[in-house]
Amino acid sequence: MNNTNELIRIEAVTHRFGQMLAVDNVSLTIHENEFFALLGPSGCGKTTLLRMLAGFVTPDSGRLMLDGKDLVGVKPYRRPVNMMFQSYALFPHMTVYDNVAYGLRQEKIAKAEVAQRTAEVLEMVGLSGLARRKPDTLSGGQRQRVALARAVVKRPRVLLLDEPLTALDRKLRVEMRLELKRLQHEVGITFLFVTHDQEEALVMSDRAAIMNAGKILQFGTVEELYESPNSLFVANFMGESNVFTGRLVVTGEDVTLAGNSGTWQVAPDAHRRANLTHGDSAAIVVRPERLRVESAASAPVGEIGNALEGMVTDLVYLGSTIEYLVELRDKTRLVGRVQVGQQFGDFKPGATVRVSWNIQHGLLVAHPSSAAPLAK
Numbered sequence: 001m002n003n004t005n006e007l008i009r010i011e012a013v014t015h016r017f018g019q020m021l022a023v024d025n026v027s028l029t030i031h032e033n034e035f036f037a038l039l040g041p042s043g044c045g046k047t048t049l050l051r052m053l054a055g056f057v058t059p060d061s062g063r064l065m066l067d068g069k070d071l072v073g074v075k076p077y078r079r080p081v082n083m084m085f086q087s088y089a090l091f092p093h094m095t096v097y098d099n100v101a102y103g104l105r106q107e108k109i110a111k112a113e114v115a116q117r118t119a120e121v122l123e124m125v126g127l128s129g130l131a132r133r134k135p136d137t138l139s140g141g142q143r144q145r146v147a148l149a150r151a152v153v154k155r156p157r158v159l160l161l162d163e164p165l166t167a168l169d170r171k172l173r174v175e176m177r178l179e180l181k182r183l184q185h186e187v188g189i190t191f192l193f194v195t196h197d198q199e200e201a202l203v204m205s206d207r208a209a210i211m212n213a214g215k216i217l218q219f220g221t222v223e224e225l226y227e228s229p230n231s232l233f234v235a236n237f238m239g240e241s242n243v244f245t246g247r248l249v250v251t252g253e254d255v256t257l258a259g260n261s262g263t264w265q266v267a268p269d270a271h272r273r274a275n276l277t278h279g280d281s282a283a284i285v286v287r288p289e290r291l292r293v294e295s296a297a298s299a300p301v302g303e304i305g306n307a308l309e310g311m312v313t314d315l316v317y318l319g320s321t322i323e324y325l326v327e328l329r330d331k332t333r334l335v336g337r338v339q340v341g342q343q344f345g346d347f348k349p350g351a352t353v354r355v356s357w358n359i360q361h362g363l364l365v366a367h368p369s370s371a372a373p374l375a376k
């Protein structure tokens with residue numbers, strides 16, 4: 001969705017549990033009708049941030065705004081925000097229908113409207129036929145739909161979903177990704193979705209934020225995060241990476257990275273975008289699908305960029321692609337992912353290959369490392 005009306009504004013929000021800085025000066029804006037993913041490793045503060053939006057945790061400092069109004073001090077049930085918990089928390093003694101209708105009845109909404117809205121939402125999540133069943137007679141996926149129906153029936157402005165798919169098996173999880181996205185389109189509610197699965201975030205979200213140790217490291221569209229990470233952490237978190245480390249050498253317009261196993265050309269200006277200068281420790285990240293794997297004996301096709309020789313040590317067929325594991329002389333291991341039918345050769349383990357990448361596909365990031373300083 002391309003609606004960029006701001007709905008949620010999180011401003012310099014901090015929360016500690018005792019000495020533990022769970023959320024550290026986080027600022028973020030979320031647009032109306034957006035599917036936004038909050039992504040990060042376990043313990044980085046994702047749930048705490050959601051709980052602050054829902055009103056279960058109060059920020060130590062900072063502001064939380066929804067539609068331009070300050071949320072701090074507003075009771076959880078008065079916020080136009082609903083949270084869907086991983087455990088679903090369905091009422092076991094109530095039917096599916098009553099579970100969904102419960103929140104509306106609590107609000108003393110007229111009977112006819114309760115019936116109409118409940119039926120509409122059950123239809124939307126494909127549960128009309130199961131309305132009279134009890135939760136313990138449902139599958140995990142069906143139970144999850146009930147929880148979703150119950151969360152959207154009250155028409156909140158924002159639905160907070162804390163790792164909603166983790167309880168499901170892999171096949172169902174993959175199906176539910178698309179279902180959730182479809183549902184979000186249909187109901188037109190902003191979804192703020194927490195996950196630590198980058199694939200999930202890539203498939204479902206319009207934009208995402210990467211969080212680590214209480215801080216937001218980067219936010220943007222998932223493409224931006226994948227193609228232009230601002231740190232090695234974000235690059236690694238968003239997908240598989242081949243990483244080359246070294247020191248940046250800037251000589252006029254010519255920029256290279258001097259590493260232990262070679263010197264690599266860097267795209268002009270990449271260092272400025274990454275805020276790096278001559279002598280800084282840095283890394284080039286190359287995604288597996290950007291690494292070309294060719295026969296070492298063949299003449300290079302097109303612009304070669306950076307090239308290295310290595311040996312195929314293993315390969316994995318993934319249906320439409322093949323992954324080649326390539327070991328360089330210095331034992332560095334690289335992964336190249338090649339489309340079946342588009343590869344330049346069909347390599348077996350032991351084959352000598354040339355791996356190369358176009359300099360535009362080498363993503364330059366800072367690298368907090370111990371690479372030896374450049375000689376003067």
Ligand SMILES: Nc1ncnc2c1ncn2[C@@H]1O[C@H](COP(=O)(O)OP(=O)(O)OP(=O)(O)O)[C@@H](O)[C@H]1O
Pocket residue numbers: 017020022040041042043044045046047048049196
């Ligand atoms: N009620 C609490 N009391 C004390 N510490 C807490 C409390 N809730 C969370 N924490 C701590 O705050 C930090 C952030 O926790 P949070 O639950 O927000 O992480 P998370 O990113 O959701 O992790 P996960 O992916 O494992 O769910 C953790 O170190 C956690 O131990």
Ligand SMILES: [Mg+2]
Pocket residue numbers: 046047048162
């Ligand atoms: Mg959590």
